[in-house]
Amino acid sequence: MPTERRARKTLTGAAPKKRENKYQKYGCWASDGTIFCFCDNDPRLEAAQRTCQVSDKGNVGRKFWACDNRLENCGFFAWDDELAKNGHPGWGEFHASDEDEDVEVDRRGHRLGDGYITPPPSTQNSPVAGPSTPRKNKKRRVEREPSPDWPDIEAVQAELDDKKKEVRELRREKDEWRKEKDEMKKEIDGLKTENSRLLAKVYPEVFGDRVAAA
Incomplete structure (x- = not known):
């Protein structure tokens, strides 16, 4: 007689809550496979692929994706070999025409050559429609103009x-x-x-x- 599998519970007796996918929540995965970071820019900034150089856990040489905004890094991070695990839809296929059979494309589907230049990241933050970016624990100094009621x-x-x-x-x-x-x-x-x-x-x-x- 097969035994019934009981649901795992926490120490308080309640059923554990399913962890929320922050990448899907903030719209980081595009339908064509493009990866956007958490930055609230318009247009959205694409994450940059890098290779781990120093690691105490044996991750040297492992590729990952991170925010490419050096002025205000949003803290985006995702291992390249765990994209599918985190809900990444996969990279879209680029269908070249017969006369463009020799055109090289990168893994995002961008054409290489013919003067293609990757656009630099924008440094002007502007709100975009959709989910907001996660809050960062960073205090910003706000300069306020003196009030006319303040004493000289x-x-x-x-x-x-x-x-x-x-x-x-x-x-x-x-x-x-x-x-x-x-x-x-x-x-x-x-x-x-x-x-x-x-x-x-x-x-x-x-x-x-x-x-x-x-």
Whole structure:
């Protein structure tokens, strides 16, 4: 009796969700096999095929597709031998006419020779119809024009300098008052000593012992 195959479940008991194909979501596969990157340009930028040169996992010499925009790389990456696995439709066939039998074409179906030049990637980003590109964790500095309600920076700086100058003058006056206070305290101590001596001279039987002790 054949046994029923149970569906695999996650640790929480729920059935695992099917992973979304990001290449199909963002329209990277064209019907003729052309590969576009995630860049939100108009026209769309084609990905560039490269060969892995350095790898710790044995991928040296393995071909892959990556974003060809050097100014703002979108992070597109796909191994060449895994295109069909990721939903790539395959490369379209180029049907040459009888008189163009010797025309060479690349794997994308582009004619080689006759002055064909691969167009350079556009550096101007413009929205196109269709799915949006994935977000990149890249902070961009946005320069905003000053609002008319903002205070004048030069006036605020001048007012701050005046306040600092007032604080310095108040500190200088405080130091002068402290010096005068110390001098007055010395004079008072001298007067007290002179007063004690006079009292001891006039009333030695009363203040004599206090002056001697001092």
